[in-house]
Amino acid sequence: MSSYSIKDLEQLSGIKAHTLRVWEQRYNLLKPKRTETNIRFYDDEDLKLILNVALLNDNGYKISKIAKLSLAEMKAEVLKMTERSFAYDDQIHSLIITMVELDEERFEKIIATNILKIGFELTMLHIIYPFLSKIGILWQTGSIHPGQEHFISNLVRQKLIVAIDGQMYSGGGKKFLLFLPEGELHEISLLFSSYLLKASGHKVIYLGQNTPDEDLNSVYEVHKPDYLVTVITTSPSGEQVQAYLDSLSDRFSTSQILISGYQIIGQDLRIPPNVHVMQYLKDIKEYLVSLTHVA
Template sequence: MGHFSIKDLESLSGIKAHTIRMWEQRYGVLRPVRTATNIRTYCDSDLRRLLNVATLCERGQRISQVASLSEQELCSAVAACCDDPHQHNPQITALLMATLDMDERRFSCTLTQAAQELGFEATVLNIIYPFLYRVGVLWQTGSLNPAQEHMASHLLRQKLLAASDALGPSDEDEAPRWVLFLPAGELHELALLFMNYLLRARGHHVLYLGQNLPVEELASICQCYQPQHIATVLTTVPERDRLQTFVDELARLCPAIDFVLYGPLVHQPELQLPTRFVRLQRMTDFIQLAEQLRVAVVR
């Protein structure tokens, strides 16, 4: 069972802490327990109820009405109202609840419906990325078990692969050529899969090599495929004290290639980037780069 602070609930629900306190005191929405030092703590059932209450309130229902609903009535009302993907927070909440309940069908249907209405790219940026942030909070608080996290990651991976496969390879000879890979030991693939989709959607050529590639293979890959660009995502690999050595090795193996680095590890302030390397802060920066390179080729 998870134990949440009110700040945890704020991060997960999007509802400000002072609003949660007001709902708690005035309407009895939650009933936290208090520690020996009089600090409120909340459990899994509190989180689930708050997510459902927040979803209905965001759709314009009054808190006084929502607070009076039984748990069954609350769940039924939420299920009925999460059909508008243009209001992103209800969709994020629906994914989070489906993950906690390990409901694959509800998870998949929520994503499919949002993609049909919003488009796949907007769904990833506006729904999936905020959802993954909230999953991270749940993981940190011990309220998400490995099976739940694996289910969500697997289903997201399937959606990204299917969307990329539907695009097919570029048929333009002069389009930019990319290699996408994760280094040996790096298994966090979702961001790289989305990069694959973004590039293909803009007509780039992509050689997608996925997880766990020994960097020594890059030299022969470049010789054979002749890319102009290589992108990788560094989340947990390499270790921080080996990061500079790793980046320098990439530059040595492929001295004429432009490298794009993404992920939490690449923003270490002490990291010195070799010539032709760039690190990106946000996925929207990668989208901008892909579009600029495409326009340059068209011209």
């Protein structure tokens, strides 16, 4: 079972911690537990409850009315509401609940409905990726169980692979080599980059996660790509990142390198001339606008 601080609940639900405390006292909505050292925490059931409350409250339900609903009534109202609402925040909240409950069927229904309504790309940019960003922070701080994160990541990964397979290369465009450094396993952003590049008519050579340097060098020599794309979430980390950036820049000096990830964004790094930092996943989409589009 995962444990959450009130700040975790605030981040996931969008309801301020002060408001949550007021609701807790006035309506007895939440019943925090305490550790042996008397530190307050909340469990999965508390998170599901407050997410349902947030969804209803955001859609016009008064908190005084919500507090009178049973858990079954609240869940029924939320299911009806999310099936007719396509607000991004509502869909993200629903996905968080599927993660907590490990509900694959519900996850598939939410994603399929949104893809049908707004398309795969917008579903990724506005729903799945913000959702993954929320749970990624909690995973790194140990607030959620690794099994929950793996459950969701693998479902998203399956969706991306199917979408990528549907994009056929017809020649032309630029050549991109996509890889993750040795020890790096967080592949979602790289897979979506592959989808965007192929959908824009570019050639993609995909090496994936945990790519040894010697393999990267060998493939580079064969294909001589115009661009390299990578994401550094956990590896290399800290003081190793600068040396790794410098090494990439030197080894592949005739190519442009597009890079992103937790270890890159917002860090005090010296960025070599042929390296372009992507602040957000959507940046690669915007970067492609500057290239010749291939129908």
